[in-house]
Amino acid sequence: MADTAHAAPDGAPRRDFLKLVTGAFAAVGVGAIAWPFIASLQPAKDTLALASTDVDLAPITEGQAVTVMWRGKPVFVRSRTPKEIEEARAVAVNSLPDPATDQSRVQREQWLVLIGICTHLGCVPTGQRPTDTRGDYGGWFCPCHGSHYDTSGRIRKGPAPRNLDVPQYAFTSDTKIRIG
């Protein structure tokens, strides 16, 4: 041991260098090994392949709402009445907890598409069926902790921090949308 450590006058810096290089290689190696393991926990290709949902809007009459599944989550599609649209657009945007205009939340004003998950702690708000409680603002009401959403899906009252999320979607024809 003694004769290797003091073989050269610059033995100590060389030893430090070797230790750093070895350590760096080990760190890169551990990272390279950890990568596929972590990647394997992310959504698999068959899960991603199910990541878009087509919805036919034709059978949905004015004032009616349907719930579809997208990525394991409920998506609310509501055909709004002119009264509901007017209500949503009448409110002063700056007075809202999470300011957003109704125009920014829809592509065509009749059709409101939302992820049906309360932004508080993930419950599904009521308001899709005609018999459901729709809260103080005529949109949705989350029974878990009492969040009220309006006819644009914006949070108006209660603990939820954000408006209901709008998923990525596109009109593939006048009466069809593809979510995701």
Next chain:
Amino acid sequence: MSIGLHKSEFSNPVVRWIDQRLPVFTMMQKEYGTFPTPRNFNYFWNFGALAMVTLMIMIATGIFLSMHYAAHTSLAFDSVERIMRDVNAGWLIRYVHMNGASMFFIVVYIHIFRGMYYGSYKAPRELLWMLGVVIFLLMMATAFMGYVLPWGQMSFWGATVITNLFSAFPVVGNYIVELLWGGFSVDNPTLNRFFSLHYLLPFVILGVVFLHVAALHITGSNNPLGIEPKGPQDTLPFHPYYTAKDSVGLVVYFIVFAVLVFFAPNYLGHPDNYIPANPLVTPPHIVPEWYFLPYYAILRAVPDKLGGVLLMFGSILIWFVLPWLDRSPVRSMRFRPLARLFFLLWTVNFLVLLWVGAKPAEGTYVLIAQIATAYYFAYFLVILPLLAKFERPLPLPESISRPVLGGGPLPMGAAAKPMEKA
């Protein structure tokens, strides 16, 4: 320092604070840092560490595979194919796990060969050796049940044949087999319990490995000369000398492993296992995984059902009593000219059994298997006991360091007894 705290030698305050309360750093330093290790190890002494690394790889890949696997007869095969095709890096994790099993057996077979050649099973290391045999038996059970999980044709029929071995036992045989199956054939209950046990046993192995290493650190390692170190001039601290040497072996090991995984991932497997299990059709040629072939050859060499099963189990159980079958006081076969010859022949014989186990059980293959089986047992039961009496071993060196460092003065105790055997 307060009363009741461990007296720690570490200067880093955080390490010291922990070490005073739970002296794990002191223990690691003692067992893997300064641990006095014979200075004359050759590369055969890498294989214990390699086996440990393989066990870790198997547990890590296995845990991640189990997150995607479905232990149900109607889902298992497809869930494995989903791992191969859809799960990110799933193909890699599965191929590492699959070939890891083969690497585990390669490494452990060399480790066992090392122990037999250098007499590592002899006093005072008998219990250390026996714990090793326990680990090997647990490995076999784990590997067998793991092979059932993909629920291919070989999984199903391998499970059927191996569980049916137990039906050879009189009176209780059928009861044992139904107990293993949880029904009247290999079916969903069997798959479920095999998955559960396949997950459990590696951790049992880990526990026995801990005992194996603990026992090793009581007696200290054997070495290629088979004589005990007589003082500090015969040993080196484990770190950095053997951590470095093990690392060199580890790099070579990883190269071999990588070649298997990336270039020939199915070379050691059987294509029939990519056909979903079918309880109505037996594949024409059933073979177990390569690492079970020697025992399979012994099973088929005997023309009697119970006899074949007993000899097959006996071929490994006999290792338990090896320390008492070989009574020669000389450990290393370097100094046993006859035993060395017979043992190398036994090793070749083991490989012959491995080869003949993959051949159809007909014609000359049966005869070869029978001769090889006879020699397998004769080595343990006849040759080793006789050699202990009649073999004349070569003179042992006076110490480990003497032939290397030249004729420096020997410490008192060593000079007084130059021969280890007596």
